[in-house]
Amino acid sequence: MGKVLIIGCGGVARVAIFKCCQNSEVFDEICIASRTKSKCDAVKAWLDGGKTKITTAQIDANDVDALIALINKEKPDVVLNLALPYQDLSIMEACLATKTDYVDTANYEPEDTAKYEYKWQWAYRERFEKAGITALLGSGFDPGVTGVFSAYALKHHFDEINYIDILDCNAGDHGYPFATNFNPEINIREVTANGSYWENGEWIETEPLEIERTYNFPEIGERKMYLLHHEEIESLALNIPGIKRIRFFMTFSESYLNHLRCLQNVGMTSIKPINYEGMEIVPLQFLKAVLPDPATLGPRTKGKTNIGCIFRGKKDGKEKTYYLYNVCDHEKCYQETGSQAVAYTTGVPAMIGTMMLMTGKWKKPGVHNIEEFDPDPFMEELNKWGLPWKESFNPELVD
Structure with a gap:
């Protein structure tokens, strides 16, 4: 085609x-x-x-x-x-x-x-x-599928959505004391930045990793997760009617956080260039060069990911809660594609979004975020291409 x-x-x-x-x-x-x-x-x-x-x-x-x-x-x-x-x-x-x-x-x-x-x-x-x-x-998973999930929930289950909590749990174990599951430079910049969430029409900013919660993830169990700023909050706040608050949480192991704090304390996560023996180097870029390449983690990584959204809102005047999520197995992803689940959960939606444009299903001149289109054809393709979604009514909520 x-x-x-x-x-x-x-x-x-x-x-x-x-x-x-x-x-x-x-x-x-x-x-x-x-x-x-x-x-x-x-x-x-x-x-x-x-x-x-x-x-x-x-x-x-x-x-x-x-x-x-x-x-x-x-x-x-x-x-x-x-x-x-x-x-x-x-x-x-x-x-x-x-x-x-x-x-x-x-x-x-x-x-x-x-x-x-x-x-x-x-x-x-x-x-x-x-x-x-x-x-x-943003045709990845988060952002990406989380936006499609939001559009789907609004279309099929709510008249208005008031609260969205996006939960990203990676329970994979690669065996290294410290490594990142995607580009180290992008990952570390994201985690060490101030957190923020959208509430009542404005941004509330937090210190990095200041807000912590524990959640019992389906097929994984209890994990600590931390509030981060994430880009889909910005577009969802504009495109999903009735929103009062949107938050994004991601899980991290104690080993990851301890190593990250140490590296941050000694300046290795800085993005400001320094002069080293007459050469300009960016500490974070140097750190990226010595860390394990995420592309090599596939054969080492075991466990699962669980990424999804918990929605609270109203349907026919009544309060309603709804949880849409995907569980992905690192080892199965590697067996199929030679990459672990973090790459898989981004690469599959990238193909699907491209297919939506290629086939004309989402053709609309301009610059658009993924939740602005009809979610149904994308949701169908997720099930077909390796990221089947699951749903739960009356799920455990994040306080």
Whole structure:
């Protein structure tokens, strides 16, 4: 049916490419482009021979002119951005110049500031509308599926949703004293930033990891979780009517937190450049270089993830609670795709969101967050492509 240009070739991209090849009825052709072409070639060698044609290219995703030239050469129907969040705007500029639909999994973030906001990408709305192309923001799991879950809950179970708690539990064990399950630079910036939540029309800011709760996760059990700022709160607060409060919680092990606090105390998580023997280095980028590569964690990781949303609101004038979630097994994900569940839960929705644009089901010129579209076709595809969802009525609530 069409061609996708996938920019980036890490663990998430590996899953998304695998799933695109499985879904060959939609994806006739894939071009994989990354700064390191050898990574793309290795994935091509792994998956070549199926119905989907795979080509590779080298690209610097910060170079708008090079991106435009690549898109003009490959002529994809959709560009799927699985590069770093710092590169979102350069790829969006290239899509505008070539009038090509755009999908990503994480909002733009300035390289020199740990700031998770949609304002930079939302500023492109009018330009994308005039170009007649669609930008789908945040088609991962969180953000991504959590937004689809919210739209689905509103459509089928509520007249208005007043409270949303997004819970992200990774109970996987990789055996290392300290490692991150996705890009260490992005992960550590996210965790060490101030927390925040949306309540009564305004942001309430907290110290990093200040608010802690314990929750009994289905199929996993009790885990400590901590309130973080997360980008989907910003869009859901605008797009889901009746909202009074939205919070995001993520679980961390004591080992992870103890190591992180130590690294933070000695300055290794800083994003401010320092001079070391005449060279400018960013401590966090150096730390990333010495930590285990998340792409290597797959064969070591055991256990499950549970990511979902607890909704409270009203239906026919009565109070109602509803819990939508997915449970994913690290070992099963690795057996299927060679990646652990954290990459899997992002890569599968990235493919599905791209498919929604490719098939025209979600075609709408402009820049849109995922909850702005009809959730039903996406929810159907989650069950088909490896992320079946479960629901619970009257669930345990987070106090």
